[in-house]
Amino acid sequence: MMAGAHIRRTLRAAFFVCLAVLVLVSAPDLSWAAVAHQGGGGLKEWIAGFNFGSGALIINPVIIFIQWTNFIILLLVLNKFLYKPLWAVIEKRNGQIAGDLKSAERDKSESQGYITQYEDSLAEIRREGAETMAALQQEINEAGRKRIEEIRIQTSRELEEARASIASEAATAASELEKRAKEFAGQIANRLAGRRIA
DSSP states (O other), X not given: OHHXXXXXXXXXXXXXXXXXXXXXXXXXXXXXXXXXXXXXXXXXXHHHTTOBSOTTOOBOHHHHHHHHHHHHHHHHHHIIIIIHHHHHHHHHHHHHHHHHHHHHHHHHHHHHHHHHHHHHHHHHHHHHHHHHHHHHHHHHHHHHHHHHHHHHHHHHHHHHXXXXXXXXXXXXXXXXXXXXXXXXXXXXXXXXXXXXXX
């Protein structure tokens, strides 16, 4: 919006400068020029009166002065309406770029901090996981040993009970067998004695 206003002012100033030059060149007779040239007929003849040299190289100080004046006016107008606003926009953008670079650098260092924090947290989690796995493995081994010991004790007890039961049954069977053996022996003796008697 501001650049458009500066461009319009620059174009307006350039138009008026060109209009003034056209008026000066197209005027048939200017009184101050005619008086200075003494009877010349117009601006062109008055200006031609200051020429130095001849042929292809003619130097006219008035033309050079007019060109320098035109150049300085053009330079002042361009400086006011083009260069200063352009430099202001460039400086503003440079400030924005510098601010963006600082912000990007700050964000980069902040993200580096987050990355370092993440890596430290990850290492801590891995260490805790390894410790937990070792403790769990030790707990599993301890539970396995306890279970094996319990099974061994239970098996020993059951084996002792089985031995006691077998010994008790063997004693019962032996006493039963002895009792029956006595009965059989008595029966056999009775039969043998009865045959002898009979």
